Amino acid sequence: MKFYCLLLFSAIPTFSFSQKPKTENVVVVVLDGLRWQEVFAGADSALINRPAFTKSKAKIDKKFWDNDFKVRREKLFPFLWKTVAKQGQMYGNRYLQNFADVSNPFQMTYPGFSEILTGYADPAISSNRLVTSKSQNVLEFINKQKGYEGKVAVFATSDLFPALMDRDNSKVYINADSDSLAFGSAEFRLLNEMQRLTSKPTTERPDLLTYFAAREYVKAFQPKVLFLALGETDAFAHDGNYDQYLHTAYAQDKMISELWNLIQSIPQYKNKTTLLITCDHGRGDIIKNQWTSHGPQIKDSGQVWIAAMGPDTKPQGIFIEKGRYYLAQLATTTAALLGFDFKPETHQAMTPIFSIFRK
Template sequence: MKKIALSLAVMLSLTGLHAQHKQAQNLVIVTLDGMRWEEVFGGADSALIHAFTEDPKEEEKKWWVNDANARRSTLFPFLWSEVVAKGQLFGNRNKGSYVNVTNPYRFSYPGYNEIFTGYPDTAVNSNDKVLNKNTNVLEFINKQKGFEGKVAAFTTWDVFPYILNAQRSGIYVNTDTDTLAGNAAVLKLTNDFQRLAPRPIGVRPDVITYLAAREYLKANKPRVLYIAFDETDDFAHGGLYDQYLKAAHAEDAMIADIWHLLQSTPGYANNTVLLVTCDHGRGDKIKKQWRDHGAKVEDADQIWMAAMGPGIKPLGEDTHTQLYQRQLAPTMAALLGFDFVPAHPVVKPVSNLLEQ
């Protein structure tokens, strides 16, 4: 799985930023593990449909349209209806918008470390279950007044308690086999789904992760909620392009569901920012490398991000911008009105999301 140029520093000059920016009261972060920008901005790839699915004709009926805009809307209807109309999307390299990871490894643990600590630490170089020594932005927010005990993460991949160092940080991290506490029938039913559902990728399905996160939000009202999906990466590694597309489409639907819930819930409605991104890219120049990522896969440093909510201008699909994964951690804090200043160095937030 996962050199900042002088011009970027100039671009991200943020004099008086927090005084001008309308702060959100809440933040929901969603990651789609290993989800390529190529599909996000261009929809299904015909070459991959024909080479990596059992029934190409059937898959083309589901996903293929000659127009790229219509094709991407077929795969990601929520991103290309509500988010594009109300927020901003970055990473369409065909239109001069670039988002890159800066860690050299281009797989999951290093990617998530970069997302949440703002620090592409070269010592974070495996996917092993090792407690992360770096301070992450979620634990920083969890210590701020009014956010204590109000930060939670729901993840499919069971390495996240180590990535986020739940042992030290005090963040509530629910993953894989973790159940939900409470007597409500819906919480018990969610636990039953988790216990009884098949596990085609070895850990609980993304939909179980989502349902657990949704019911936790209803019951506990966190100020910051992180949902980490995983199936896109697992099906890609397996070379199952049809399942990869289905997982991506389902994850878009789950993002839509959580957004609509937020907008119908007092305290969250019109007060919550949604931020969506991924941990690493995948191969594309060499088509068979779509299954892969890592230091030796040229395209694997290419990612994307999307956001909408209070204070974010509805500019739609951004062009002619260079952003980096390491900017996400300080951006998350800035969206809530905080300056994330950990022991390790971090760059400035994404100014595009913070300008009035």
């Protein structure tokens, strides 16, 4: 354990690329609180068979259950397993001693998103309170690079992102929670009305509308970096609603699939875009009743997973080498995919996950 941490936390004054990455665009998708257990093993029978958590067992069994875990996970995440796993890489399968974790001690949504974007565990972000982050983040960094000015966009269900991105001082386009979805079209005026009327598990807008907004923005403006954060898996898990947690995870997989198909139909993106998918924190599992929760008091809720696919990523499937990876590495990895060396202003940088973009 100490050996891995020493390697990952060691400072990197600079690093060079053996060859220029083929990636010209990056799409990062974060699925709030989606457990690695479902990603790698599919629907959890221990939760399906508890009436307190699953109200429609027969329907869930029919749609998501199979005795073979490989079939189960493919039923739940068809795009992730039929496309991403076959063409890219999957990290965090703890059954194979491949670990992915948060580096922050709080194991909550805001600290997790902050870690993904700043490249370190910011001690000032210790809860989900709307504290404005003053740390440099990788999206702002990329947006300052030549050719990327005004080409970075964030779409999020969570109301945390205006604070996380320090929107008052940000040059990045940020659309989150209750922000208007209208870009001047009748379709988006309709979406705004849908947002007002649609029932949802929290006061935040539905993931579907966040996805629609991101999709239409891609069509209209073709950003080079897109950060998409969806949140309903976490909300339904907190409600103890395993039925809807699974249905939402399945729907999120479909959204990512449709977004990827759109990207591959646009010349700017086709075969020049890397897709990164992850979550901001895990959930309880050792004590099954704790699957609804996360935080420093729940030991296994710091466990996460990472998936990658793109022109620089070897199609390896599940990464089976023993090792440990951290969400904080995604900041330097995102920059490195575009040929940039991102280093947090006040903290040592974690190395990128080099295997994602070095064939």
